[in-house]
Amino acid sequence: MLTINNLHASVGDKEILKGVNLEINPGEVHAIMGPNGSGKSTLSAVIAGRDTYAVTEGSITFEGQDLLKMKPEERSWLGIFLGFQYPTEIPGVSNVNFMKAAINEQRKHKNLPPLGPAEFLKLMRAKMAYVEMDSSFSSRGVNVGFSGGEKKRNEIFQMAMLEPRLAILDETDSGLDVDALRIVGNGVNKLRTKENSMIVITHYERLLDYIVPNFIHVFHDGRIIKTAGRELALDIEKRGYDWIIEESGSKNGK
Amino acid sequence: MESNYLLAPKANHGFICKIPMKGTRQVYVVNGHIQGNEGGPLALSFPKGECDDTMLQVIFVRTTGESGKISGICMSCAPSEKADDGGAIELDTASSIEFGEDCSKKLLLCSHTFTPDRFLTRERCEINVRRGANADITVMQNENNRSVHLTDYTINMEEGSALKMIFISLHGGKISNKLKVNLNGEHIDCNLKGLCLADGEQHMDTEVLMEHYKPNCNSNQLFKYILDDKAIADFYGLIRVAQDAQKTNAYQANHNLLISDYAKVHTKPQLEIYADDVKCSHGATVGRLNEDELFYMRSRGISLHEAQLLQQKAFANGVLEGISSRELRLRMESLVDSRLRGEFSSCRNCSKNCC
Numbered sequence: 001m002l003t004i005n006n007l008h009a010s011v012g013d014k015e016i017l018k019g020v021n022l023e024i025n026p027g028e029v030h031a032i033m034g035p036n037g038s039g040k041s042t043l044s045a046v047i048a049g050r051d052t053y054a055v056t057e058g059s060i061t062f063e064g065q066d067l068l069k070m071k072p073e074e075r076s077w078l079g080i081f082l083g084f085q086y087p088t089e090i091p092g093v094s095n096v097n098f099m100k101a102a103i104n105e106q107r108k109h110k111n112l113p114p115l116g117p118a119e120f121l122k123l124m125r126a127k128m129a130y131v132e133m134d135s136s137f138s139s140r141g142v143n144v145g146f147s148g149g150e151k152k153r154n155e156i157f158q159m160a161m162l163e164p165r166l167a168i169l170d171e172t173d174s175g176l177d178v179d180a181l182r183i184v185g186n187g188v189n190k191l192r193t194k195e196n197s198m199i200v201i202t203h204y205e206r207l208l209d210y211i212v213p214n215f216i217h218v219f220h221d222g223r224i225i226k227t228a229g230r231e232l233a234l235d236i237e238k239r240g241y242d243w244i245i246e247e248s249g250s251k252n253g254k
Numbered sequence: 255m256e257s258n259y260l261l262a263p264k265a266n267h268g269f270i271c272k273i274p275m276k277g278t279r280q281v282y283v284v285n286g287h288i289q290g291n292e293g294g295p296l297a298l299s300f301p302k303g304e305c306d307d308t309m310l311q312v313i314f315v316r317t318t319g320e321s322g323k324i325s326g327i328c329m330s331c332a333p334s335e336k337a338d339d340g341g342a343i344e345l346d347t348a349s350s351i352e353f354g355e356d357c358s359k360k361l362l363l364c365s366h367t368f369t370p371d372r373f374l375t376r377e378r379c380e381i382n383v384r385r386g387a388n389a390d391i392t393v394m395q396n397e398n399n400r401s402v403h404l405t406d407y408t409i410n411m412e413e414g415s416a417l418k419m420i421f422i423s424l425h426g427g428k429i430s431n432k433l434k435v436n437l438n439g440e441h442i443d444c445n446l447k448g449l450c451l452a453d454g455e456q457h458m459d460t461e462v463l464m465e466h467y468k469p470n471c472n473s474n475q476l477f478k479y480i481l482d483d484k485a486i487a488d489f490y491g492l493i494r495v496a497q498d499a500q501k502t503n504a505y506q507a508n509h510n511l512l513i514s515d516y517a518k519v520h521t522k523p524q525l526e527i528y529a530d531d532v533k534c535s536h537g538a539t540v541g542r543l544n545e546d547e548l549f550y551m552r553s554r555g556i557s558l559h560e561a562q563l564l565q566q567k568a569f570a571n572g573v574l575e576g577i578s579s580r581e582l583r584l585r586m587e588s589l590v591d592s593r594l595r596g597e598f599s600s601c602r603n604c605s606k607n608c609c
C-alpha cells in the first residue's frame with residue numbers, strides 16, 4: 001500500500017530524514033517510537049505533502065502511484081490522513097463549514113454529488129459521537145480555544161468523517177488523561193478495518209494497549225534503526241531508547 | 255412630521271433588485287434624481303419616534319440608458335462607444351438623511367452602474383442622527399470597474415444616539431469614502447465597519463475623522479481590506495478627542511490581507527487626544543494568507559483555491575457578522591463569496607443578478 005524507499009528530506013541545509021525505508025500493507029498498524037527531534041513529525045509531514053521540507057532523495061509510492069508528485073489535497077483524495085501533533089487553529093472558519101468543504105471536495109473527486117444539509121448534519125452527529133464530542137463544537141472555529149485533549153479528539157473526529165485508507169496519527173495520545181485516551185483509543189479502533197492501515201507515532205506503551213500494532217519501529221536521527229513486534233514497546237517503556245541506539249551503532253553517526 | 259421618502263416600485267424598468275427581504279421598501283435614485291418623485295435629489299427623513307425593524311433600501315443608479323431606463327448589463331461587458339468618445343460622465347449630487355429623535359430605523363444604501371460607461375460620481379451625503387435615535391445603515395457599493403465614486407459623508411450625532419454603519423465595497427474602479435463624524439452630545443455610540451474587496455487595478459480609499467467633542471461617548475471602527483492583483487488601498491483614520499471629552503472610549507483598527515505580491519496598502523491610523531481620562535487605541539496590520547492553515551485544510555482534501563477562499567471569508571466575516579439583519583447578512587455573505595470567486599466579472603453573472 002505505502003512504500004517508502006531511502007527517503008531523504010531537508011529544510012534548507014539541514015538534513016532531517018536520512019534514508020527512511022518503510023513498507024505498509026493493507027490492514028496493518030505500524031507504531032513509530034523514538035526520541036524527540038528524531039524526525040517522526042517530519043516524516044509524517046512529508047508523507048502528507050508539506051512543502052516546507054525538500055525531498056532530496058528516495059521515493060514514496062501509495063498503491064503504485066508516486067506521492068511526491070502530488071499536492072497535499074490530492075494525497076487526501078487518495079485516502080491519506082494526517083492527525084497532527086499540533087493541530088492548527090483556524091479562526092473564523094467554523095468546524096462545520098470546514099468539514100463541509102472537506103467532505104464535499106472528497107465526494108467531488110469520487111464523482112459523488114455534494115451531501116445535502118440534513119445528510120451532512122446526520123453524518124457529523126454520528127461521527128462526533130465516536131469521540132464523545134459535544135455538538136457545540138461544530139459552530140466554533142476550527143481548534144480555536146480547544147484544550148489539548150479537545151484538539152486531539154477533533155483530529156480523530158475528522159478522521160472518522162473522512163474514513164481514510166491510511167491514517168498517520170502523530171502523537172495523538174500525548175497530553176491526554178486516562179479518559180481522553182480511552183475515547184481516542186476507542187474512536188480509532190472503530191475505524192480499523194481489514195483494508196485500512198495506520199501509522200501511530202507515540203511515546204507511550206499505553207496507547208498501544210488500545211491500538212495493537214503489528215510492528216514497532218524505532219526512529220532515531222532521521223531513520224528507522226529497529227523494527228520488532230508489539231513486545232518491544234514494553235522494553236522501551238522500561239529501558240528507554242539508549243540501548244537500542246547503542247545496539248544499532250548509529251549513536252555516533254556510524 | 256411625515257416621512258418624505260417615496261416608494262417607487264414602478265420606477266424599475268426591467269431591473270429587479272434581488273436584495274430585498276420581506277418588508278423592504280425601495281427608492282430608486284437614477285443619475286441623482288429620485289424616480290417617481292419631482293425628481294429632486296435624495297432627502298430622507300425618518301420621523302421622530304418611528305421605530306420598526308423593516309428596511310428601506312435606496313438604490314443609486316448611474317446609467318446612460320434612455321430616460322433613466324435601467325437595463326441589466328454585465329459590468330464587464332464592452333463599454334458603449336459613447337463612453338469611449340468623451341471622458342468620464344460626471345455627476346455632482348448631494349443627499350441628506352435624517353433620523354428623527356428617538357426613532358429606530360434600518361437603511362440599506364446601494365450604488366450601482368447599469369451601463370458599462372466610465373462614470374464619475376461626486377456625492378455629498380449629510381446624515382443627522384437626532385437625540386436618542388438609533389440608526390442602522392448598510393452601504394453596498396458595486397459599480398463597474400471603470401467608474402469612480404467619491405463620497406463625502408458628514409455625520410452629525412446628538413446626545414444619546416447610536417449609529418451602526420457598515421460599508422461593503424465590491425466593485426468600482428475607484429471607491430472613496432470620506433467620513434467626518436461629529437459626536438456632538440454625550441452618551442453617543444458610533445460603530446463603523448468596512449469591508450473592501452479589490453482586485454485588478456481597483457483603488458479603494460477610506461478616510462475617517464472621528465470627532466469626540468463631549469464626554470462619555472464610544473466609537474469603534476473596524477476596516478478590513480482584501481487586496482489582490484494590483485489593487486491599491488488607502489486608509490487614513492484620525493480619532494480626535496477634545497479636552498472636554500472625558501471618559502471617551504475610542505477604537506480604530508485597519509486590517510489588510512494581501513493576496514498578490516503587487517497589491518499595495520497605505521495605512522495611517524492616528525490619535526489626537528486632548529483629554530486625560532480616556533481609553534483609546536488604534537492599530538493596523540498587513541498580512542498574507544497563513545501557510546499553516548492552508549496546509550491543514552489541504553490535508554483534509556480542501557483544494558488550495560478553496561482553502562484560500564475559506565481564509566478570505568473568515569477574514570471578511572469580522573465585518574459581515576456585524577450586519578444586524580440576518581437575511582441581509584446571508585445575502586451579503588453570498589455576494590462576498592461570489593465576488594471572491596470572481597463570478598461577477600464573468601458574463602453569465604451580470605449586474606442584474608448580483609444584487
Ligand SMILES: Nc1ncnc2c1ncn2[C@@H]1O[C@H](COP(=O)(O)OP(=O)(O)O)[C@@H](O)[C@H]1O
Pocket residue numbers: 011014016034035036037038039040041042043052
Ligand atoms: N520547519 C523546520 N525548520 C527547521 N527545522 C525543523 C523544521 N521541522 C523540523 N525541524 C527539525 O528537525 C528535527 C526533527 O523534528 P521533528 O520531525 O519534529 O521530530 P520529532 O517529531 O521526532 O520530535 C528537529 O531537530 C527539528 O528542530
Ligand SMILES: [Mg+2]
Pocket residue numbers: 040041042085170171
Ligand atoms: Mg513530533
